[in-house]
Amino acid sequence: MTLAEENYLKAIYHLENQSSNDVSTNALAEEMQTKASSVTDMIKKLAEKNMVSYIPYQGVSLSKAGRAYAVKVVRKHRLWEVFLLEKLNFSWDEVHDVAEQLEHIKSEKLTDKLDEFLGFPKVDPHGDPIPDKDGNFEKIDKTSLADAKEGSTYLCVGVDDSSNDFLKYLDANHISLGTTIKIIHKEPFDNSVKIKFNNVELVVSENVAKNLFLTAV
Amino acid sequence: MTLAEENYLKAIYHLENQSSNDVSTNALAEEMQTKASSVTDMIKKLAEKNMVSYIPYQGVSLSKAGRAYAVKVVRKHRLWEVFLLEKLNFSWDEVHDVAEQLEHIKSEKLTDKLDEFLGFPKVDPHGDPIPDKDGNFEKIDKTSLADAKEGSTYLCVGVDDSSNDFLKYLDANHISLGTTIKIIHKEPFDNSVKIKFNNVELVVSENVAKNLFLTAV
DNA sequence: AAGATTATTTAGATTTGTCTAAACTTTTAA
DNA sequence: TTAAAAGTTTAGACAAATCTAAATAATCTT
Structure with a gap:
């Protein structure tokens, strides 16, 4: 998975959690700050890789593998946010941009060791749940x-x-x-x-x- | 600077420290595990950006800006190595690949906070000196x-x-x-x-x- | 239900970083 | 001091990710 692909998966994951419908091309373009045509191209690629199921003109939704992958990226993002805030004393508004970069580091060992180092936190600094190694997380009622x-x-x-x-x-x-x-x-x-x-x-x-x-x- | 550009700067920096001559295209190709023609292309781009000075058939050398940039990447690499080893208990042979990724994270604040978090270490786990915020480091006699x-x-x-x-x-x-x-x-x-x-x-x-x-x- | 509007896709172009193959320099060695 | 070998660059092609403009499909409106 390339960096761009990972970002698309994360965006689709995010939009799927906002409404129960399939994600539309335009919504994804808005989320990714790009053009609809670019989105169509990328969706096709992700569909080829069986990360999403896609029906032209009908929108896109994550496959099981796609969701699992997205959750891993989310897990990394939120763990790094905790690290930046708690260990490096970043302020609330500073963590996001850096975590956007760190979430793409590829090393399962790093993620799990970081999780351990942070004491297996359950939520990130924005109050969002942090998936565990297996992708499970508690839904936080808010x-x-x-x-x-x-x-x-x-x-x-x-x-x-x-x-x-x-x-x-x-x-x-x-x-x-x-x-x-x-x-x-x-x-x-x-x-x-x-x-x-x-x-x-x-x-x-x-x-x-x-x-x-x-x-x- | 893109990821590829940063890796070239780092490679040139590395080779410059091994001999006092200009870095040859082939040596750089070997170091980067790529083809000489790719190297020529990239060198031209780096020369356009004033990161290296380049005379065709004569080799390449870092400009002041290029060296400063390379040192920053090296600083990040070595700080992350210390982090991985000391804080996350990675073993000696595991740190390099992950540090190769982490060294490209762009945030001066992150680097400096990490440096502070680690107690401003002077050397990395391989015994190489870690440049400080201003790019200065002690030469270690070995x-x-x-x-x-x-x-x-x-x-x-x-x-x-x-x-x-x-x-x-x-x-x-x-x-x-x-x-x-x-x-x-x-x-x-x-x-x-x-x-x-x-x-x-x-x-x-x-x-x-x-x-x-x-x-x- | 036909026309207009909106949403989406396709076609073709661009940039980055890479490659192969061919051309061109420089160095080496007879 | 030239011919061969080694090193380097150029030309042209390709994949990834993006864009604009044009074409097509879906939806809304009356």
């Missing part, structure tokens, strides 16, 4: 802040949008994994949410609310 | 076992041939960095050397002797 109940208290367990700007926003406002958040008020007019944490009140936009994941306490 | 004086005692500080087979041979015979070695006898007939370390005597071939580096105690 609701977005946008879906949270007024008056209830939650724990921040993850973020969806991994853009630097969003992570910097969270850093700047001192929201991180493990922060306890109480929902003070949900404003129906613009779907903004007033929350309270560390004895500070903050109003966040709908956009932020949708990308911040919580679990009930 | 003689090969083949050139060592009969009767003298030395410290093992490095290896030249990084082939797996050689490293496995050393592992199997319990020779590692830091091993104290006394030269018992040099056999003029076949240039083999009888050495003593950890109270064990061992005869090594000329080939081994040439690839094992020592420093006087």
Whole structure:
């Protein structure tokens, strides 16, 4: 598997987890920041390698082998994120770009030794589960802040949008994994949410609310 | 710089350190395990980028920028080797292939944080010096076992041939960095050397002797 | 259900890094 | 001091991954 192929598998995996339909060419092009025609070419190659099943005009979905491969890449990505944050003291918004590179290093031994070195972490710094050596992982039950109940208290367990700007926003406002958040008020007019944490009140936009994941306490 | 370009720079750097002449196309082809014509193509590209100076039929040499770049790659390679050996408990012969991949990760922050995490090591597991952030490193004075004086005692500080087979041979015979070695006898007939370390005597071939580096105690 | 719009694929071109085979330099050796 | 050998470069081709533009299929609209 080349670097480009790995990135496509990861992107398909990601999109499959967002809706239960087959992944469309355009959606994949958007995710990969490339053109639809390039996507068609690559999909055909992956289909030849039996990593995806593909019906022209119908979209693409991962085969068993393709999913297993994608999970391995995801495992590596998330392990490296933990390493960068915990061992090298990277900040939340800095880990992603470097992990994007490190996830392609090919050495099962490296991955497993790294896992061990980190103490077999179950989740990464964004709150996403880390698959184990066999590709198994716990589904973490989380609701977005946008879906949270007024008056209830939650724990921040993850973020969806991994853009630097969003992570910097969270850093700047001192929201991180493990922060306890109480929902003070949900404003129906613009779907903004007033929350309270560390004895500070903050109003966040709908956009932020949708990308911040919580679990009930 | 692409991955291929980085590998060429590193190879040229390596060859420049073995003899003071310009690096020939064939030597580079041998080092890169590729064809001379491919080398010529790549050299031209590197010359365009001012990473090497190149005169057709005369060979190639690194420019200042090229050398600085090569040293950065070498720095990363050697830091990762230390990481793999010290933190992840890889064995001597396993580190090289993985470090070959890791050395291409592009993030100055990662390199410097890794350096710090490892305690700013001065040498890698093969006894080669690790350049600091500014590319400076101490020249380590070492003689090969083949050139060592009969009767003298030395410290093992490095290896030249990084082939797996050689490293496995050393592992199997319990020779590692830091091993104290006394030269018992040099056999003029076949240039083999009888050495003593950890109270064990061992005869090594000329080939081994040439690839094992020592420093006087 | 036909035309318009949107989504997708195909055809042909481009870049990177490689190759083989042929041409050309340089070096070696008679 | 030339002819052969060795070393190097050029020309032309190829695979990977991408692009633009054109063609084709699917879906929406009325």
